Amino acid sequence: MTDGWDGDVQGAGDPLRELAERVGLIDSYHDAFGALMTTPDHALRAGLSALGVPLNRDEGAIAEALNRIEEDSWGAPLPPCLVHVLTGDPISLPIVWPETEGRGEWTIFPEAETGGVEEKGVFDLEALTVIEEGEGGRRRRLLDIPLAPKPGYHQLQISAPGRDPVMIPLIVAPSTCWLPEGWEAKDGPRIWGMSAQVHGLRSETDWGIGDFGALAALARTVGRQGGGTLGINPLHALFRARPNHASPYSPNSRLFLNPLYIAISDVPEYPDAQGVGALEQDLGALREPDYVDLEGVASHKWSALEALFQVFLVKHLGRRTARGLAFSAFVKEGGEPLRRFALFEALSEVHGKEGAWSWRSWPEAFHDARSAACTAFSQENADRLTFYRWCQFEADRQLSLVASACARSGQTLGLYRDLALGADPTGADSWILGDLMAEGISVGAPPDPLNAKGQNWGFPPFHPARLRAQAYQPFVDLIRANMRHAGAVRIDHVLGLMRLFCVPNGMEGYEGFYLSMPMEDLIAILALESHRQRCLVIGEDLGTVPNGFRDRMAETGILSYRLFFFERGEGGALTPPESYPRLAMVAASTHDLPTLCGYWDGRDLAWKNRLQLWPNDASRDAEGWARHGDRPRIAEALAGQGTPLTPMEGFEPPPELVPAVTQWLARTPSILALTQLEDVLEMREQANLPGTVDEHPNWRLRVPLTVESLESDERLTRIAQIQAHFGRGPEGERA
Template sequence: MSDKLDRLAHLAGIEEGWHDFFGNWRPVSAETKRAFLAAMGFAVEDDEALARSLDEFENRPWRRWLEPVQVIVQGQGAAEVTVTLPADRDDVEFRWELVEELDIRHGGTFRPATLPMLEEREVDGRLCRRRLLRLPGLPGPGYHVLRLTQGEDEASMDFIVAPPSAYLPKALEEGRVWGFATQLYALRSERNWGCGDYTDLGDLMRVAGRLGAAAVGVNPLHALFPNQPHRFSPYAPSSRLFVNIAYLDVEAIEDFAECQKARRLVAAPAFQGRLSEMRNAELVDYVGVASLKRPVLEALWESFREKHVAQDSPRAFAFAEYQRQGGWKMEQFATFEALQEHFLEQGPEMGWWRRWPQEFQDSHSQAVDEFRESHADRVGFYLYLQWQADLQLAAAHAACMEYDMPVGLYRDLGVGIADDGAEAWSQQTLLSLGVTVGAPPDQLNLKGQDWGLAPFNPIAMREDCYRPFIAVLQANMRHAGAMRLDHAMSLQRLYWIPRGSSADQGAYVRFPVADLFALVALESRRNRCLVIGEDLGTVPEGFRERMQAARLLAYRLLYFERRDDATFKEPGEFPDLALVAVGTHDLPALKAWWNDYDLELRERLDLYPKPEMAPEERRGRQQDRERLVWALRCQGLLPDDFPTGRDLDDGQIQALQQAAHAFVDRTPSKLMMVQIEDVLGTEIQMNMPGTTDQHPNWRIRLPLTVEEIGRDERFAGMARRLLEGRCPAPQRDKVALS
């Protein structure tokens, strides 16, 4: 049976092993293979079940005329389709019809015996032959359908044609641009309620536009858990198909001006006192902010129902149209929100849908349909919140149009979802529940990482014609000019961990990389959305070359761009088709990096597998400081006597920050992103990978308000230094640096 297990695992995409950071080969155990196969839906509980699963999986393609989907890239594949037909129908006439996305139809007939034969196999006592059907030509890029008919029998497949590369804005085709990167929750303002919101985002877009920036990048805006506001990690969402309503600007909702009850709630002295506490807090208090926003949002929904829905007003029509466009997925999402609210009233342990009564665990059950009808008001409330969030996000992105920003809002697509959220509940058959996603040990996370996320099942995803993957792309390219693929290597393979095992006991699972790249390119073109692939960490051979061919921007950080001898690369050694930055949210700000803030934190939180690694890392950091100063000196960006020890004064930190960004600016890379916390010279790290509540991840707020950032000379100075090389001519007339 071990041979059968190995073969089934190989066919399902489970790799035999992996090399760890230290070069050791880590073979995958039989137990891990069985756990992964079970998560993919295979019966492997005993040898007999394993043999049946292997037989069914190997013969599945021979039992159907067409595969569920075929993806062809223009210029890289012929207009041909593999058909699998019984040999006893070789001389029977079949009809084919290709229906284009715009309902343009093409068709013809063929007899299987006239087609080139590829191979044959006897299945279920019947000889089947695989042949090649050549079509007259390819339709344009889009989602088409191919049908075969013979008598009363019919088969169909999704026939997807993709462009060879993703969208690249004209400003990046012709030159280089720059932008700001930040975390939306971290934004302060004179008017927000203790957490950055969509209005703050729009205001920051205007500040960035006035300074000549091409883009503003933020953390994932995925829908979290409004009934569990303590679950605030943007990378562990309930759904990536919808947006986070915690970022709603309550007072900007149109109904606020019409709702006396809401205005009275906000005007109350006790409310204003709590609001002042939230606004002035050092860290975001998500539970406290939610306790302020929720009753006001409830009042706004009540007002909207009475003054618009009941009166069939134009706004009621706009709301209905939004729901129509959202379709069944949106209805299911709002139903989940209402169900989770309902069951949480019975106790906090009821937040996970696996603990709900059996009839509610199936999102398609009659009980769920009946709940949706009997709780239509609560479902409507969550639809209303999504509608308002979508409107405010659209307005924030539209702010970039005022300053001709070549990119605009730059969104982040997380690599997975929480397995107890709305997306997992509604798409159970498409996910691999029972495993989690993470990363093997590397130099930053020596124990490996378990992100606790549920991955797509690559087999089920293909059987469903990649629709869930396409939907996620479309949702996150909405109201955006760029999208970052977090852990882009997931297009080719993803590191899975059996639930309950340590992070170094996982294995890689392959995904249909060619098809997924093609779909990214197709949606990028259709949405005119630049795509950045975060390709840090362990990168499979050939992956970066594939990214370059598809015109996905690579992700290059100054800290990591080294030669084999660990010295920093010169600017000219960076790739042009890339995003370049000093650091990112998972790394310490430049000042914190210089002062060993992250190393001391790792030691304090026991993140080193061996105690002796901590002093080794500190010695290594001293060498890195010396290497960085040397690289900056060689570019004439720092004086020869610039110190390399810790405890720089404020002037020296500012000189270091300016030199590091000037170094990055000299690279040919198309897009340069500037972390706001680096410009401010803060000693913080927004997220410490490998931690949960040991570090205030996703809660740290910036020391300045958005209004103050717009008046801060440090930002104006940064913009002046980037103006000539990275600000396209149409923008320059609108740049305001005084």
């Protein structure tokens, strides 16, 4: 993902651009070619409209909008919420409060689970420092509260004589994300792990797609080999009505799990289910191909889940069995978000049969989850909502078993989950969150050498001001959901915590702008939740990173994400292992890039040629020559570290390529080194080819052998031995 914001703001003195700046739109940046890009007026107007500031053609509209924003900034006595980081400084609260006689009083009501007690204090309003003055004698003052409450979600109340008390959420967070004790030290532990695409796993009992049973088996293998973590693609819920929409980075919901990952034979109701046996007779045709048959798998697995649910209805629903009680507890914990997701799934089932797979194409009465029509539908279709809740219940149960398998196998961190940047605008998250999303603009990327027009990824960003007005609860829910059962979580495009490149709907990428996000508040919440869940945070910071951003990541304990292919110095020279940062996760490649063997033989270039993905012939030729020159550069660097590659005919990958690159990364001081399962097995196809949807078999590739046979595969054993030799894993101390 390319990113070129440099903080420039153009058009000083221009009322439109002043208005854009007031609401967080950054109207200029340098693109990947070094050219200064300035967002055109019509795109800024579209962006302002998406943020709730529509402008008509009246000459006074901009001035009126600026005045309204100014008035709103003075209209509330307190901000909508306050996020305080524990750095030793007092809690600083800006207040706008009319002068009154007597003293004001503050009270902190601590979150019950922190075990804190209510704290009170008084203050003299007129003695507070004035930090801003407005028209009509209005003043914004700063109230310092010299307390350090325990981290958590509290309530802060301010009151003064003759006025009603005002209460706001107070979020108190540690200054850094969680790391196991001693891991931040230069000589601290270093571990290795494996990454895999869940859909691509094979097992002796799968239904044509990888599942949680196969993932648990892989976890046991990785742990027994000395690996400390198992990284996976996002587990986000996809679309039952659109089985071919397979990208986990454009999901239905980022809050819930994909039921197609449920291992059918591991469901407790499996022995008693009617009709499942008949479905299993057809599994051979689903299991054998190199690519997942998305429609066939969906048809079989959803039918099986329906049959299994019928057993659950009879044996456990509403009964005081262990499973029945566990389900009731899960539903209670899931609360309203789970109910609304189940409602969305049930509505999609009805309207999807009519071809309306987007909620925007449903009858208008169902566009709002709180509508009377939705309430009536919920009551009339209670069993269908229960079914979709049960699917989440069973998926969560099986994911917890994967986490247990990681722990029992001796893994240090355990499961390493992945959080996508956004969700499909036709899906449940968009429907549930409503105006918390900035409708009318989509997240994307500015122009770069491979995408001359820029990119539009199709999903709206959070509306920053409305998110803050909700005390960031949707973001809290999102982080909690994706840290569940995990020892680490990767934040896709972590630069989005700072700002997002956005493109107005119907426009090209080069007409976009940056939208500022409340970075420090979001990082504080990440830190708080990571400590609560004891979950390490990794930020995917690839591309052009603004100055100082990686320093801020390091200060807050967020691991950087460094790839062998991308870590280069002058003239394209590979960054030597000792120069990698300590607070980082390192790997050779990722799902959007070629595998090691695929890079060497140019498989990705062949696909781009076949599909004519190059913007022009010059780009194609330049990339081809760059790859031609990179092979000897890589070979020379690896040989310099004592791992020479055997010369091969043409572009055939040398047999030592994967072990040699593994050794290169194992030598780094970085906390975590990951090896892709596809690289262990010397595969040449990649999981996803950016710039394609249906042209390339994205998110369908399966590995060539079962997880049961992987543990005895000499290639994995060799990788584990290399990692241990260079100080990673339980035997690392011997090296």
